[in-house]
Amino acid sequence: MSYSLVWLKRDLRWQDHAAMSAAARNGPFACLYVIEPGLWQQPDMAASHYHFIVESLRSLYAALRAMGGQLLILHGDIISVLNALYDHSPFHTMHSHEETGNGWTYERDRQVAVWCREKNVQWQEHRQFGVVRGLRDRNRWQTAWETEMAKPLQTLPESLQWQKLPFDVQVPAAAALGLHQADPPSRQPGGRQQGLQALNTFAEERCMQYRGGISSPLSAPTACSRISPYLSYGCISMRETVQSVRRLLLKLPEQESRQRGGLQAFQSRLYWHCHFIQKLESEPEIEFQPMHRGYTGLREDGWNPLHFQLLTEGRTGWPLVDACVAMLRETGWLNFRMRAMLVSVAAYPLWLHWRDVGCWLATQFVDYEPGIHWSQMQMQSGTTGMNVPRIYNPLKQARDHDPHGRFVRRWLPAMRKVPDSWLFEPWKMPPVMQQQLGFTLGQELPQPPVELEQATRLAKQRLFAVRGQPEVRAAKAAVIEKHGSRVSRTDKPKRKPRQTLPEVVQASLFE
Numbered sequence: 001m002s003y004s005l006v007w008l009k010r011d012l013r014w015q016d017h018a019a020m021s022a023a024a025r026n027g028p029f030a031c032l033y034v035i036e037p038g039l040w041q042q043p044d045m046a047a048s049h050y051h052f053i054v055e056s057l058r059s060l061y062a063a064l065r066a067m068g069g070q071l072l073i074l075h076g077d078i079i080s081v082l083n084a085l086y087d088h089s090p091f092h093t094m095h096s097h098e099e100t101g102n103g104w105t106y107e108r109d110r111q112v113a114v115w116c117r118e119k120n121v122q123w124q125e126h127r128q129f130g131v132v133r134g135l136r137d138r139n140r141w142q143t144a145w146e147t148e149m150a151k152p153l154q155t156l157p158e159s160l161q162w163q164k165l166p167f168d169v170q171v172p173a174a175a176a177l178g179l180h181q182a183d184p185p186s187r188q189p190g191g192r193q194q195g196l197q198a199l200n201t202f203a204e205e206r207c208m209q210y211r212g213g214i215s216s217p218l219s220a221p222t223a224c225s226r227i228s229p230y231l232s233y234g235c236i237s238m239r240e241t242v243q244s245v246r247r248l249l250l251k252l253p254e255q256e257s258r259q260r261g262g263l264q265a266f267q268s269r270l271y272w273h274c275h276f277i278q279k280l281e282s283e284p285e286i287e288f289q290p291m292h293r294g295y296t297g298l299r300e301d302g303w304n305p306l307h308f309q310l311l312t313e314g315r316t317g318w319p320l321v322d323a324c325v326a327m328l329r330e331t332g333w334l335n336f337r338m339r340a341m342l343v344s345v346a347a348y349p350l351w352l353h354w355r356d357v358g359c360w361l362a363t364q365f366v367d368y369e370p371g372i373h374w375s376q377m378q379m380q381s382g383t384t385g386m387n388v389p390r391i392y393n394p395l396k397q398a399r400d401h402d403p404h405g406r407f408v409r410r411w412l413p414a415m416r417k418v419p420d421s422w423l424f425e426p427w428k429m430p431p432v433m434q435q436q437l438g439f440t441l442g443q444e445l446p447q448p449p450v451e452l453e454q455a456t457r458l459a460k461q462r463l464f465a466v467r468g469q470p471e472v473r474a475a476k477a478a479v480i481e482k483h484g485s486r487v488s489r490t491d492k493p494k495r496k497p498r499q500t501l502p503e504v505v506q507a508s509l510f511e
């Protein structure tokens with residue numbers, strides 16, 4: 001008897017799984033995950049992503065087995081794997097979730113569509129977030145998001161007809177896929193249980209620190225929810241997350257204002273998750289080209305390999321920047337503000353193009369989600385054309401968010417010897433003092449490669465010269481029309497009408 005195939009991608013769960021639920025309601029089905037060598041050769045992919053995925057697959061494998069089923073995990077390019085399965089036992093339908101991935105997965109999906117047509121296999125793609133494929137009108141987007149989030153969770157029928165296939169699990173070592181980067185030793189572990197644990201501990205307790213706690217790199221690791229990798233690889237679904245938060249909010253007594261405030265602010269971030277992914281879904285080119293094409297050529301010719309090397313090695317000399325790189329290496333995670341600051345330093349004083357910096361950061365973030373990542377890379381580099389460029393000064397950020405140097409001293413051992421008065425600009429310590437403390441400038445204490453204020457001013461001038469061009473100004477409206485948020489214009493309860501919408505809305509993200 002023929003069956004349906006469920007192709008799992010960034011949706012490593014069975015709960016609230018539209019693709020699996022549709023297949024299971026339609027008779028016998030089999031579940032497949034493919035480890036595709038081509039994907040792992042892309043410059044934005046890293047060993048940490050792979051290990052996280054393998055851990056998540058392990059927990060899903062056990063869960064399906066406990067239900068009497070099977071998770072096929074096969075290694076090879078997707079077309080060969082589909083051919084092998086089809087040649088062994090042909091299937092009539094393939095179900096998967098819509099994926100807003102990188103350029104490689106986009107191209108691969110086109111090939112899969114061709115294969116399905118040739119084999120007469122019906123490929124049904126289901127929505128997994130509030131992201132709309134083929135979106136025509138951004139104005140009604142938020143309403144569509146609300147509708148999607150309010151739908152009942154997808155369930156599996158009580159009696160399941162598993163199609164078992166005689167293929168052994170194939171999980172190559174990371175090195176066999178060419179993944180040689182170190183796995184951050186304190187990275188969040190993959191798996192649904194771990195995702196639920198992060199969500200529950202946050203919703204019940206940690207959310208009380210959310211407001212006011214998410215900006216400093218000291219408090220953010222516990223004040224933030226830390227669910228990002230579990231959403232990125234689909235260990236938990238967006239809908240179940242939104243619904244569980246809303247249920248909790250309904251139950252909360254009015255006087256629990258700290259918890260309520262935290263959960264409400266968190267909820268707005270969940271909305272932003274889909275809002276940013278929608279940009280890449282609507283325009284896959286923004287992985288490679290500026291969102292506003294008028295900024296093409298802005299940084300292309302100025303690539304400075306030394307600046308890039310100092311940044312990626314965490315040796316820029318600006319203590320907060322270098323401490324963030326050290327933390328990333330150890331944990332694979334940073335809070336929003338510190339991510340934005342790293343990109344800002346790269347894009348302005350170091351004048352590095354967002355694409356290469358973005359590939360490097362993608363390999364550092366365990367939660368790498370192409371839609372959020374590339375939209376944010378462009379926003380923080382000033383190439384969207386629609387957001388007022390926000391430039392984070394790393395010295396000011398350090399004064400505001402790590403005034404006593406606890407963070408930098410934790411991550412940069414050399415900083416432990418630096419007296420408080422030189423905490424923010426240690427390279428300015430008089431030579432005698434450096435000698436007394438046993439420092440050699442340029443070694444234990446790197447010296448910034450540029451003078452921060454001057455280099456930032458020059459970068460701003462270059463950016464604003466492009467921004468001021470009449471044709472660039474004229475093209476801005478089309479970018480807003482396609483990608484801008486409409487939250488305060490159409491769907492949000494109206495308080496004060498505002499004109500410069502995207503900038504106003506984004507402000508909430510800079511806490």
Ligand SMILES: Cc1cc2nc3c(=O)[nH]c(=O)nc-3n(C[C@H](O)[C@H](O)[C@H](O)COP(=O)(O)OP(=O)(O)OC[C@H]3O[C@@H](n4cnc5c(N)ncnc54)[C@H](O)[C@@H]3O)c2cc1C
Binds near residue numbers: 227266335337340376
């Ligand atoms: C340059 C840059 C690159 C980024 N790349 C990624 C990425 O690859 N993957 C990723 O998940 N997030 C990315 N972010 C957004 C944000 O920094 C992370 O989502 C957040 O730090 C994850 O931690 P959390 O789950 O504890 O967040 P919380 O603050 O607890 O937020 C809950 C969820 O809301 C979503 N969210 C939060 N902030 C944002 C935001 N600003 N934009 C869109 N969605 C948001 C995420 O899904 C997050 O898991 C990036 C931000 C910047 C500035």
